[in-house]
Amino acid sequence: MTNRILELKEQVYEYVNRHGPVLPAVIAKEFRSTNIFISALLSELISNKRIKLTRAKIGGSPLYYCKDQEARIVELLRGNLGQKQREALDILIEKKVLRDRDCLPFxxxxLRELEDFAIPVKLVISDVEEIFWKWYLLPDQEAKESIEKSLERIYAPKKEEAVLIQVAKTLGKTEEKEEREREPILKAVEKQEPKRKKKKFLQEVLLDKGKIExxxxxxxxxxxxxxxxxxxKILDKVAIAKNKExxxxxxxxxxxxxxxxxxxxxxxxSLSEGDLLLAFTEGQNLKxxxxxxxxxxxxxxxxxxMIKNLKGMNFIKIK
Known part of the structure; x- marks a missing residue:
């Protein structure tokens, strides 16, 4: 089953590579699968940095794409942006680099909401922070030259030097904050029997964690x-990703x-329902x-x- 999952993951990657940027629902329909299952496969491809996803969404879902498809996301996402976002986007497309202080409040x-297209570049000049917005397709060298010209014009009388300290955000890196629950620790209470080692019930074996070095x-x-x-007892072991899976x-x-x-x-x-479903499916295929x-x-x-749909599945957090 592991090989079948890997094969399907490769097929999903090839589909994104041919048809991206694409919505997960379209991929799920193509492979006659569920959105949760396909999203889990896409999540693994993102973790392996083989594909990317947009921050902006269409109908609640991001677009998935390969690196050489970056230029296409603007035409697909523009229609789903608000009016003010579209106006700011058009200015950024025209100017390529914008100084934050020169922009109107809206x-x-x-620009701070256009995470897929506006890359913030932070500068410190005499302890004063400057922020410039770079069009996501503009090469770094061109952006650097444009910013330097702006700084020379603005700070020429003071002859100050600008120091680039951080490119704050890049496409494809997200941190999703999810609500978590702590796994309860259940300890089994056993009666002591002389000269006989009592086997634990399955539930006790799974949930009585103990300490692990x-x-x-x-x-x-x-x-x-x-x-x-x-x-x-371990009957078989397959390393999917060294020290990871x-x-x-x-x-x-x-x-x-x-x-x-x-x-x-x-x-x-952190594990999503898609992660659990993938593992549950592997177990089902092994019966x-x-x-x-x-x-x-x-x-x-x-x-x-898991409780509602993945009957018989157990989860344990290893501390």
């Missing part, structure tokens, strides 16, 4: 140590006997229940989705 607000630099070792600590087939001890599970282990800060181990949390929305 233009300054709009971990090294952030070796996620695989952390997972293997966790499985051994819980007396979970692994698949296991394991046997978990229980009072009903050893139970075979598919385990997805992933080093990721095995799924256990998801991760260094991060799952969002509240993802937890609710």
């Amino acid at each position: 233009e300054r607000v709009a 971990k090294s952030d630099s070796d996620f695989e070792s952390i997972i293997i140590q966790y499985l051994k600590k819980k007396e979970i 692994l698949n296991f087939t394991v046997q978990i001890p229980s009072n009903a006997g050893d139970l075979t599970y598919f385990v997805k282990a992933r080093y990721k800060k 095995l229940p799924t256990l998801y181990l991760s260094s991060g949390d799952i969002t509240k929305k993802a937890r609710e989705y």
